[in-house]
Amino acid sequence: MxxxxxxxxxxxxxxxxxxxxxxxxxxxxxxxxxxxxxxxxxxxxxxxxxxxxxxxxxxxxxxxxxxxxxxxxxxxxxxxxxxxxxxxxxxxxxxxxxxxxxxxxxxxxxxxxxxxxxxxxxxxxxxxxxxxxxxxxxxxxxxxxxxxxxxxxxxxxxxxxxxxxxxxxxxxxHSTLVKPLASGSRGLEPWQVKRVAQYMHDNLAQDISLQELANIIGISRFHFCAAFKRATGVSPHEYLTRMRMDVACTLLKGTPLLIGDIALAVGYSSVASFSTAFRKRTGIAPREYRSGCD
Structure with missing residues (x-):
């Protein structure tokens, strides 16, 4: 962190x-x-x-x-x-x-x-x-x-x-070691989700680990994954991927940046891996998406 x-x-x-x-x-x-x-x-x-x-x-x-x-x-x-x-x-x-x-x-x-x-x-x-x-x-x-x-x-x-x-x-x-969460149903608090999401957004170009995200709010990595999904409906990885694709769409529509540069900006080391993730999310390739916005 x-x-x-x-x-x-x-x-x-x-x-x-x-x-x-x-x-x-x-x-x-x-x-x-x-x-x-x-x-x-x-x-x-x-x-x-x-x-x-x-x-x-x-x-x-x-x-x-x-x-x-x-x-x-x-x-x-x-x-x-x-x-x-x-x-x-x-x-x-x-x-x-x-x-x-x-x-x-x-x-x-x-x-x-x-x-x-x-x-x-x-x-x-x-x-x-x-x-x-x-x-x-x-x-x-x-x-x-x-x-x-x-x-x-x-x-x-x-x-x-x-x-x-x-x-x-x-x-x-003063911890859940002796005060267990009722039926394991508690997710992260809204302020915790907000803090994690802001960290993701500010570090999209980096390789973000689960431990980093858990450390932001001071809980164990294993509990973080389950609590994050209960709060948001998706895993931390899926949430981060969606955020990366949303930012990529904005950059493809609103900037003249090369697709390779956009891939790096949202955390992908190659155009190929970025294109695969983008197509999985949107159904089309980055270049097609940009052409459709012209």
Whole structure:
């Protein structure tokens, strides 16, 4: 996944909260960053997609907090000893009253590394939550925040071990590993389909792998294929092929580009392979299609 397509989590949290929490200088394994305790005022902002899984522990506060994705609003009391979790790539509205907090900017690779042993090959989704009670996860985040505030001997070792525990609890309590999708019927959310489709469109000339597409929304490759088809009615490969052919039709009709150049622009290494795919989709060859538009 192209990291430039997602925003720096540290900068995005600072933007939406209106204050920059102090981030520990040490970058942990898997590009994970942590903060100590910090205090912010009330905010209501649209969150841009972030490159990390962002965890938010609340230590003191009151009032309501809310998050919104695709018009679906989640609301909860912004009380102490609760956890808010925004998955990598989350995009939507997020509001909160003043409180004291700490953050973990959990690198996606770090999460997947822990999931390899815990999931035992099973596909899973992470479940966003807002001010959810989770004493174990909160306790782990409190230990991490205390260490970030006042690092002690072998601080790096303690933090790395604590992050591993955090990943395990996150997967146990806030993923489909323990909250299976009802009858396997859930597809991708509309915002996830939109993000994947945009990536496809922006990279039509490239060889796009299923793993790349799954990484965009932070789920396993195996679950991605089934969930994408449930949401769109077609496989990722078919969806991408249709998009390539639609763009090819536009280029054939509206530009003087050579057919070979169009083939390269939509991801085909040869005119022959492009022509075969185009004929299968439209019933005619690219040259015939262009002639019919004259």
């Amino acid at each position: 192209d990291p430039s397509r997602l925003n720096c989590s540290v900068e995005e949290v600072a933007r939406i909260a209106g204050v920059r929490p102090a981030v520990l200088d040490d970058v942990l394994n898997g590009e994970t960053r942590v903060t100590g305790h910090w205090t912010h005022g009330a905010f209501n902002a649209v969150v841009k997609p972030m490159q990390d899984h962002v965890l938010w522990a609340t230590y003191a506060g009151s009032g309501k907090a809310a998050s919104t994705i695709d018009g679906k609003k989640k609301e909860a009391e912004a009380c102490s000893h609760t956890i808010t979790y925004l998955p990598r790539g989350y995009e939507g509205e997020f509001s909160c009253t003043p409180n004291t907090a700490s953050n973990i900017y959990l690198g996606h690779k770090r999460l997947l590394y822990c999931a390899d042993s815990l999931a035992e090959g099973r596909a899973f989704d992470l479940l966003d939550c807002i001010h959810a009670p989770d004493d174990r996860l909160f306790m782990i985040m409190e230990v991490i925040a205390d260490e970030a505030d006042s690092p002690g001997t072998h601080s790096r070792l303690l933090l790395e071990q604590a992050i591993d525990l955090l990943c395990i609890q996150l997967l146990r309590a």
